[in-house]
Structure formats: C-alpha cells, structure tokens
Amino acid sequence: MDLADLRAIADAERAARPPAEIRCCTAAGCASADAPAVLATLKTAVAAAGLGDRVRAVGVGCMRLCSQGPLVAVEPAGALYQKVTTESAGSVVAGLTGGAVTAEPLDPRAPFFARQSSVVLENSGRIEPERVESYVAADGYLGLYRAVREMTPAEVVAAVTASGLRGRGGAGYPTGVKWATVAKNPGERKYVVCNADEGDPGAFMNRSVLESDPHKVLEGMAVAGYAVGAAQGYVYCRGEYPLAIDRLTTAIKQATKLGLLGTHVFGTPFDFRIDVRIGAGAFVCGEETALMASIMGGRGTPTPRPPYPAESGLWGMPTLLNNVETFANVPRIVRDGPEWFAALGTPTSPGTKVFCLTGKVANTGLVEVPLGTPLRTIVEGIGGGAPGGTIKAVQTGGPSGGCVPAELLDTPVDYESLGTIGSIMGSGGMIVMDQTSDMVDVARYFMEFCMDESCGKCVPCRAGTVQLHRLLSRVLDGTAGAEEMERLEALCHMVKDTSLCGLGQTAPNPTLSTLRYFRREYEAKLHPGTRAQRLRLPMVSANGPGGHAP
Amino acid sequence: MSAVTLTINDRLVTAAAGETVLAAARAAGIDVPTLCYVDGLSAHGGCRLCLVEVGAGGRLQPACFMPVAEGMVVRTDTDRLAEYRRMIVELLFAEGNHVCSVCVANGNCELQDAAAATGMDHERFEYTYPKRAVDASHDRFGIDHNRCVLCTRCVRACDELEGAHTWDVAGRGAGAKVVTDLNQPWGESPTCTSCGKCFMACPTGAIFRKGSTVAETDHGRDRLQFLVAAREKKQWIV
Amino acid sequence: MDRLKLATVWLGGCSGCHMSFLDLDEWLIDLAAVADVVFTPVMDVKEYPAGVDAVLVEGAVANEDNLEMILKVRERSKVLIAFGDCAVTGNVTALRNPLGSALPVLERGYLELADDTPQIPNEPGIIPRLLDRVVPLHKVVDVDVYMPGCPPPADRIRRVLEQVLAGQPPHLEGADLKFGSGR
Numbered sequence: 001m002d003l004a005d006l007r008a009i010a011d012a013e014r015a016a017r018p019p020a021e022i023r024c025c026t027a028a029g030c031a032s033a034d035a036p037a038v039l040a041t042l043k044t045a046v047a048a049a050g051l052g053d054r055v056r057a058v059g060v061g062c063m064r065l066c067s068q069g070p071l072v073a074v075e076p077a078g079a080l081y082q083k084v085t086t087e088s089a090g091s092v093v094a095g096l097t098g099g100a101v102t103a104e105p106l107d108p109r110a111p112f113f114a115r116q117s118s119v120v121l122e123n124s125g126r127i128e129p130e131r132v133e134s135y136v137a138a139d140g141y142l143g144l145y146r147a148v149r150e151m152t153p154a155e156v157v158a159a160v161t162a163s164g165l166r167g168r169g170g171a172g173y174p175t176g177v178k179w180a181t182v183a184k185n186p187g188e189r190k191y192v193v194c195n196a197d198e199g200d201p202g203a204f205m206n207r208s209v210l211e212s213d214p215h216k217v218l219e220g221m222a223v224a225g226y227a228v229g230a231a232q233g234y235v236y237c238r239g240e241y242p243l244a245i246d247r248l249t250t251a252i253k254q255a256t257k258l259g260l261l262g263t264h265v266f267g268t269p270f271d272f273r274i275d276v277r278i279g280a281g282a283f284v285c286g287e288e289t290a291l292m293a294s295i296m297g298g299r300g301t302p303t304p305r306p307p308y309p310a311e312s313g314l315w316g317m318p319t320l321l322n323n324v325e326t327f328a329n330v331p332r333i334v335r336d337g338p339e340w341f342a343a344l345g346t347p348t349s350p351g352t353k354v355f356c357l358t359g360k361v362a363n364t365g366l367v368e369v370p371l372g373t374p375l376r377t378i379v380e381g382i383g384g385g386a387p388g389g390t391i392k393a394v395q396t397g398g399p400s401g402g403c404v405p406a407e408l409l410d411t412p413v414d415y416e417s418l419g420t421i422g423s424i425m426g427s428g429g430m431i432v433m434d435q436t437s438d439m440v441d442v443a444r445y446f447m448e449f450c451m452d453e454s455c456g457k458c459v460p461c462r463a464g465t466v467q468l469h470r471l472l473s474r475v476l477d478g479t480a481g482a483e484e485m486e487r488l489e490a491l492c493h494m495v496k497d498t499s500l501c502g503l504g505q506t507a508p509n510p511t512l513s514t515l516r517y518f519r520r521e522y523e524a525k526l527h528p529g530t531r532a533q534r535l536r537l538p539m540v541s542a543n544g545p546g547g548h549a550p
Numbered sequence: 551m552s553a554v555t556l557t558i559n560d561r562l563v564t565a566a567a568g569e570t571v572l573a574a575a576r577a578a579g580i581d582v583p584t585l586c587y588v589d590g591l592s593a594h595g596g597c598r599l600c601l602v603e604v605g606a607g608g609r610l611q612p613a614c615f616m617p618v619a620e621g622m623v624v625r626t627d628t629d630r631l632a633e634y635r636r637m638i639v640e641l642l643f644a645e646g647n648h649v650c651s652v653c654v655a656n657g658n659c660e661l662q663d664a665a666a667a668t669g670m671d672h673e674r675f676e677y678t679y680p681k682r683a684v685d686a687s688h689d690r691f692g693i694d695h696n697r698c699v700l701c702t703r704c705v706r707a708c709d710e711l712e713g714a715h716t717w718d719v720a721g722r723g724a725g726a727k728v729v730t731d732l733n734q735p736w737g738e739s740p741t742c743t744s745c746g747k748c749f750m751a752c753p754t755g756a757i758f759r760k761g762s763t764v765a766e767t768d769h770g771r772d773r774l775q776f777l778v779a780a781r782e783k784k785q786w787i788v
Numbered sequence: 789m790d791r792l793k794l795a796t797v798w799l800g801g802c803s804g805c806h807m808s809f810l811d812l813d814e815w816l817i818d819l820a821a822v823a824d825v826v827f828t829p830v831m832d833v834k835e836y837p838a839g840v841d842a843v844l845v846e847g848a849v850a851n852e853d854n855l856e857m858i859l860k861v862r863e864r865s866k867v868l869i870a871f872g873d874c875a876v877t878g879n880v881t882a883l884r885n886p887l888g889s890a891l892p893v894l895e896r897g898y899l900e901l902a903d904d905t906p907q908i909p910n911e912p913g914i915i916p917r918l919l920d921r922v923v924p925l926h927k928v929v930d931v932d933v934y935m936p937g938c939p940p941p942a943d944r945i946r947r948v949l950e951q952v953l954a955g956q957p958p959h960l961e962g963a964d965l966k967f968g969s970g971r
Binding site: 531535 | 855859923927928929930
Binding site: 282284299301303304306451452453454455456457458459460462463464465466467470487490491494497498499500 | 594595596597598601610611612615616617630633634637638641642644645674675676678699700718719721722723724725726
C-alpha cells in the first residue's frame with residue numbers, strides 16, 4: 001500500500017457513486033427506532049422503481065438529531081427526513097421522481113444543524129462506517145500516510161503539540177505533552193490505548209463516533225503509535241456498545257487487509273496492530289489505571305498514581321491513553337497541519353467538542369461546536385431550549401461534573417471557564433433541566449450512580465458515597481436538620497480529597513455544585529426539630545400480634 | 551541506589567531512592583497510621599489512612615505508595631489529616647457490623663486500635679447494619695464478613711506469600727467482598743492449602759481460627775514478616 | 789461548693805457498666821464525700837430529679853421506655869455521659885438491627901426459638917414496645933462525653949468523674965477511647 005494505491009481506492013469509490021444517494025442513519029439511536037428495516041425498505045424501493053443505476057440507498061452513521069430518528073438524507077438534493085418508518089420510506093424514493101413524500105421533512109438549515117461545526121463528526125452521516133473504501137474516499141488514512149512517510153515521530157508529536165489539542169475525556173490534559181512523555185519514556189515495548197468506556201449517564205459521543213466513523217479513531221491511534229513508538233494498540237470499549245464493537249472489529253479487519261494497520265504500515269518498517277478489548281459493565285474501568293488492569297485480565301480497579309501510565313502502564317510499559325474523540329481529532333491535524341486546528345475554539349482550548357444534549361431540551365442529540373461557545377448557544381440556540389418551560393440548570397460532565405445554573409448560561413464552554421464555576425467539561429454529556437427538576441434529587445441521583453459504580457477498593461468512595469447518599473435521602477424525605485447538612489458538606493470534601501481515583505474524587509461534585517447554586521432548595525427541606533423528632537420517633541412499627549401496633 | 555533527602559514534619563529525613571514515604575517516615579520514627587498496608591505484602595492503597603500531605607499545595611498521597619523524592623516536603627500530622635483519618639475509621643465502623651466486645655479479635659484488632667488512635671469516641675455517620683454472611687465451612691478457619699474491612703491483606707498474603715491465590719475480591723462498591731476461588735464455600739476450595747496466612751494477615755476478627763472465642767485471637771503477624779525476611783533477605787531475624 | 793448531684797441510668801444494656809462502676813471500690817467512699825447520688829438503678833427512686841450535675845447513662849435506646857427516659861434525662865441534667873459501648877455505639881444491644889425491625893426480632897426470640905408455648909409478650913403499659921432500631925444515645929440527644937468500653941474499666945470511669953468534680957469538661961484520649969473489653 002502506498003499513496004497511489006490509496007488514491008486508486010478513493011477514485012474507484014467516487015467513480016462508483018451514483019448521482020444521488022439516500023442515506024439512512026444506522027447508528028444505535030436510529031437503529032433502535034427500526035432504521036435497519038427502513039434502510040431495507042429504501043433499498044427495495046430503489047430497485048423496484050428501477051432507479052438502481054442513478055440512486056443508491058446506503059446505511060450511514062449519526063446525523064445528530066437522535067431523538068427524531070430514524071433520519072434519512074437525500075443527497076445532493078439536501079433533503080432531510082425525520083422519524084422515517086417502513087411505511088413512509090418508500091415515498092422518499094418516490095420523491096426523487098416527483099412523487100409525494102409522506103415522510104416528515106426536517107429543515108437542514110434549522111439552527112440545530114446550521115450552527116454546528118464538523119471536525120470530529122465530519123464524516124458522520126456521510127460515509128458508510130462498515131466500508132473502509134468509503135472512509136478512504138473521504139481522504140481517510142492520508143494523515144497516517146503523511147505521518148509515516150513524510151514525518152519523523154518527533155515531528156508528529158510536535159504537530160499535535162502545536163495544535164493545542166487537549167484530552168477530550170474530561171480532564172483536558174495537553175495531548176502533545178502526553179505523547180511526548182510516552183515517546184521519551186524508555187521501555188522495551190510501548191502501548192497505545194483508546195478509552196472507549198464511555199459510561200457517563202447521558203453521554204453517547206464516543207459511541208456515535210465509533211459507530212459512524214470507526215476508521216478515524218483507528219487512524220488516530222496508528223498515528224499515535226508511530227509518534228510514541230508503540231506497535232500495539234487496544235480499544236477498550238464498553239460491552240454495552242455492541243454495534244460500536246462490531247464496526248470497530250470490521251474496520252480493524254479491513255484496514256489490516258489493506259496494509260493500513262498490521263505489519264509494515266504503508267510499506268514502512270512501522271508495525272501497528274489494534275485489538276478490541278470489551279469492558280464488562282463497570283463504570284470505573286473508564287479510569288485509566290482500572291482500564292489497564294482490565295485489559296491485562298485483572299479486576300478493573302484503580303491503582304494510585306504515580307506511577308502514571310505514560311511511565312508504567314500496560315505490563316509496566318509506557319502507555320499512551322487517550323479518549324475516542326481525542327484520537328478522532330488527530331488524522332486531520334496531521335493531514336492538514338496544526339494551524340487550522342489551533343485557529344478553532346479559544347487559545348487555551350482549541351478545536352471543537354462534541355456534546356450530547358439530553359434532558360428537558362427540544363432537540364436531543366449530538367452537537368459539535370468550537371470550544372468557547374457559550375453554553376446558552378448550545379442549549380438554547382442549537383438545543384432549542386426547554387420545551388414549554390425555562391431552563392433551570394445544565395448538568396455538564398456527568399456524575400463527575402456540576403450543575404450550571406441558568407444565570408451562568410453565558411459561560412463559554414471551555415476547560416477553564418467550566419472549572420471556575422464548579423463544573424467540568426467532562427467527556428461531553430449535557431443534561432438540561434427545567435423548573436420541574438428538584439436539584440437535591442438530581443444530586444442524589446448522581447450520588448446513587450457513583451455509589452453503585454464504586455469499585456469498593458478505597459474506603460471514602462466505597463463507604464463515603466453510601467453515607468452521602470443517605471444524607472441526601474434524609475434531606476429529600478425531610479428528616480435532615482442543620483446538623484446533617486453540616487455532615488453532608490464535610491463528607492463531600494473528605495471524599496473528594498481522599499478517594500483513590502477520579503470516580504470518588506469527583507463523586508461529590510454534583511452535590512457540591514447544587515449546594516453552591518441551589519442551597520435554598522436544600523434549606524427549604526430541612527427539619528427544624530430536635531434530633532429525636534428528626535428520627536421520626538417513636539420509631540415503632542409493629543410489635544407482633546395483640547393489636548398494639550400503632 | 552542513591553539516597554535522597556526529604557522533609558517530613560519539618561524534619562530532614564534521608565531515604566533510599568525508590569523507597570516509599572511510609573518506609574522513610576517509619577525509619578525516622580514518625581508514625582503514620584495504616585490498615586491495608588502490612589510489611590511483607592505489596593501496597594494496596596485502599597484504606598487511605600496513610601494519606602499524607604505532599605508539597606506546598608498539601609496534595610494528599612498514600613504514603614504506602616508514594617515514592618520519596620529529593621527535596622520533597624511531607625506532613626503527616628495536620629488537623630485536616632487527623633479529621634480525615636477519623637472519618638475513614640468512622641466510615642469503616644458504619645459500613646460493617648463491628649462489635650468489639652464480642653469479637654474474637656478484641657484487644658488484637660487494628661481497626662479497634664485505629665479508632666482509639668484517631669480519637670474516634672463515637673460514630674458520626676449512620677450505621678448501615680448490612681446483612682453479611684459467615685462462612686464456617688473450612689475445618690480450621692472461618693470468615694465473618696461482618697468484620698471484614700476489605701483491606702485485601704488476605705488476598706495478597708495468599709497470592710504473594712503462599713502462591714495459592716485462593717482469595718480474591720468479588721462484587722463492587724458496598725457489595726464488594728472477599729471470596730474463595732469462584733465464590734464457593736471456603737471448605738470446598740480446591741486451591742486452599744490451609745496454611746493460615748490469610749488469618750495471620752487479617753487486621754480484624756474477620757478471618758478467625760475456629761474454636762477461639764472473644765479476645766482469644768493472636769494473629770501471629772510477625773510470622774508473615776519472618777517468612778518474607780527469610781525468603782528475600784535470607785535471614786532468620788526480622 | 790455545693791455537693792455534686794450525680795445520677796446513673798440504666799437503659800438497654802447488661803448492667804455491666806454499673807458493675808464496673810462498683811469496681812471503683814474504695815474510691816466510691818471518696819466520691820460519696822463530695823457527691824450525692826440522686827438517682828440510680830441500685831436505689832429506690834421513682835422519678836429522675838431535676839438539676840442533676842452529671843449523669844452516667846448505660847445502655848442503648850432500645851424501647852419506648854428508654855426513649856422517654858433519655859429525653860427526660862437530657863432535659864434535667866447538665867453533663868450527660870454516654871457510659872460504655874452500648875450507650876456509645878449500640879454494641880450488643882444493637883446486634884438485632886440487621887434483622888430490620890422489631891417484629892422479626894420478637895418472632896426470632898419468642899416464636900422461632902421457643903421451647904414451648906411460643907408467644908410474643910404483649911402487655912401494653914407494662915412491657916415497653918421495642919423500637920424498630922436500637923440507637924446509641926447521641927442519635928437521639930446531645931451527649932457531652934463519650935466513655936467507650938464494654939465495660940469501661942473503673943479507672944476510666946474515675947478519670948471522667950474526677951474531671952467532672954474538678955469542673956472541667958471531661959476529655960478522654962488514646963487507650964481510654966478503646967471500644968470493647970480490656971485495656
């Protein structure tokens with residue numbers, strides 16, 4: 001495989017493309033709304049109408065407005081349809097020849113679509129995720145080619161550093177610095193790991209990317225492997241994403257067959273193999289040390305850092321861990337140079353970020369915007385606000401994040417700004433809440449999540465979240481007083497400061513941020529009585545037969 | 551291996567590079583409380599009792615894991631640490647069913663000692679009174695999960711010293727517990743050699759010798775260290 | 789100075805703490821020289837008096853009588869000392885708590901384990917009803933001093949009382965905070 005071969009694949013793919021294409025989303029959201037049957041109907045209708053040589057119906061990835069799926073797009077006409085059913089699918093085909101379309105149209109110029117960017121999601125909803133040729137025709141693997149044939153590993157690291165790309169998994173650590181550290185740490189072998197254990201409630205950015213454009217992530221990992229000197233990569237994907245795992249596996253097979261992965265990538269001495277490792281349902285395995293323990297076949301529990309994975313990771317070797325979206329940004333940075341990327345977003349948070357808008361918002365789905373975009377633009381401009389109500393708060397960063405109150409919606413969404421107001425960027429979940437949400441209940445929900453997902457290794461997370469959950473429950477059921485509130489806050493700080501890994505260290509965040517912005521809601525629920533009264537005395541239920549049960 | 555100098559509680563302390571802060575502190579006679587750590591076994595980092603403040607920002611790090619570094623500044627004795635340590639012990643008492651007065655390990659229990667050492671005169675959290683089982687199927691030992699603090703010392707002793715790896719951890723969060731083999735009764739374990747190292751390693755009365763009653767437990771912890779010294783240093787004196 | 793008004797109270801416990809109090813031996817004579825014991829289970833006093841300077845409360849709060857008593861004790865006493873492990877932690881008295889509530893406990897004790905005539909005792913007004921959960925004192929009222937131990941050794945009791953007599957807020961630390969029996 002060399003550049004000419006790659007071009008030939010792209011050219012053949014483009015030449016085979018008929019003038020019109022009907023694209024049906026087959027990512028998990030639409031698939032769960034019957035998209036595979038809709039796609040089959042579309043294909044049958046195309047054949048039945050005798051349009052086979054001019055039109056083709058293909059399954060593509062996510063078109064972002066997940067709540068309205070299955071989505072179907074007609075190109076180059078630019079028409080878009082929502083909630084397409086097997087009944088209405090045929091009419092989309094008929095529409096190509098002047099027939100009436102009964103499928104519900106969607107305006108692609110609506111703010112939800114028009115105000116978004118396309119970097120990470122540039123191919124989503126456009127290419128066929130199960131065909132490498134489709135990705136190659138979208139200039140896929142050109143970045144890897146450039147890296148291994150035209151750049152030294154140090155130059156690749158320098159390009160990533162110059163782009164200013166920061167980790168999209170949540171913490172925002174500078175990617176270039178991480179790559180340089182792994183590249184410079186000595187080790188007889190090195191590893192590249194893609195963290196696809198997306199577990200935050202309300203987050204599905206990574207799933208969408210893996211289901212819509214898996215090769216982009218593989219290409220990014222291969223570039224990373226070349227840059228840091230690794231020959232083996234792992235994608236650690238949660239078991240709850242069967243479609244993503246299928247597509248990744250298919251993509252790895254196809255890329256290996258073409259010599260884009262495996263031995264002698266693009267005919268160079270660089271070898272890079274990628275294997276998929278499937279998580280077994282533990283949220284904590286998204287934490288890097290737990291993730292690595294799981295890849296090595298052990299129980300997925302975290303270990304204290306230092307040592308960091310960059311120094312001693314998988315099997316004690318230097319290991320580069322990045323998130324799906326981070327890797328997905330890499331191919332274009334290498335292919336087109338770091339400057340265009342650095343020009344997007346803000347100086348300290350360059351590039352775009354994909355968010356998942358869920359909750360009390362008109363448009364539920366995937367949103368990609370430059371970093372630094374005000375939260376209001378995302379939830380009101382693009383998301384369309386809370387239907388029939390007003391937004392009360394937006395939870396960012398999932399169970400590790402915080403609730404941003406409505407009065408702070410003009411905060412630009414970047415790593416620093418969200419940190420200043422007590423939340424985090426996180427991996428990109430955004431849950432919108434309106435006036436019907438009880439913020440103490442919200443805090444308890446997230447605490448319950450962390451309590452259930454604690455691995456049990458360290459005491460503050462294992463036992464502290466249980467006590468925090470109890471205290472929040474007491475506030476909610478009206479049996480907490482000022483004393484319990486004081487305990488709650490003290491324990492929040494203790495769990496945050498003393499827990500072993502990120503799960504416990506951030507578990508108190510939703511509680512702390514709701515205490516910061518919605519303390520009135522807590523205080524309104526407090527019981528003014530004595531300790532005995534708060535316990536709901538006499539604490540007697542039934543004392544057996546004889547009728548003296550109260 | 552070179553030596554480094556660090557400051558612990560305003561005292562200059564010399565340690566070998568690669569040593570942990572815990573080892574350096576103890577060698578200098580500075581006490582750092584521990585529960586999941588025991589000499590002779592690998593560090594676990596789970597109990598968080600040995601957290602110390604490192605650097606100007608006072609970042610908390612487990613002394614049992616943290617390697618010493620030249621010029622490192624460590625504090626083991628701040629008010630914040632004292633309060634957090636007490637809370638950790640309280641959390642442990644609240645999550646299990648620990649009744650010192652009727653426990654085989656009364657008087658020989660590291661959790662009981664930790665409560666006194668951290669000034670825990672009462673429990674400020676809610677006792678959860680979990681329903682936990684007792685496995686008495688082994689002919690010489692038993693395990694009462696009500697008293698288990700999940701330090702995994704048994705797991706490590708069995709794996710690292712005996713090489714049997716009969717013990718491991720199953721479940722997660724508050725439901726996590728130590729299990730023998732694939733969570734079968736201990737007495738039916740085909741891998742257990744009945745060596746008793748898990749019992750020696752246990753800090754509480756969770757793993758007990760059958761036939762012993764209240765306050766009769768002598769873990770014989772020094773035998774673990776003796777074994778490690780004999781194997782690794784080829785010496786008969788610990 | 790007025791003589792100290794001292795009381796001891798026995799809630800849900802085994803009386804072992806009171807036995808340990810009696811282990812103060814000849815110091816009890818010194819104590820009697822400066823304090824009046826105004827209420828205690830070893831005296832025939834029906835009503836807990838007002839104006840008690842210090843009270844040692846043994847046992848956990850396990851039934852309705854205990855509850856009524858501890859509320860009264862708190863109201864009428866200056867320094868309330870949680871006396872022994874049951875008062876401090878619930879201890880053996882609270883061993884029944886994992887069973888969930890009162891009824892399963894009574895069923896276990898009076899029906900399942902009965903040798904003959906299984907029946908749950910039921911004499912309203914005579915036999916106090918069990919609380920669903922046994923709780924240590926501080927879950928119900930403010931406690932001024934916690935004196936752990938099952939029972940607290942006599943010299944630990946003496947250390948606390950000496951501080952009370954000296955008019956200091958009592959404070960225990962180190963080995964004096966050990967739960968369970970022994971030193």
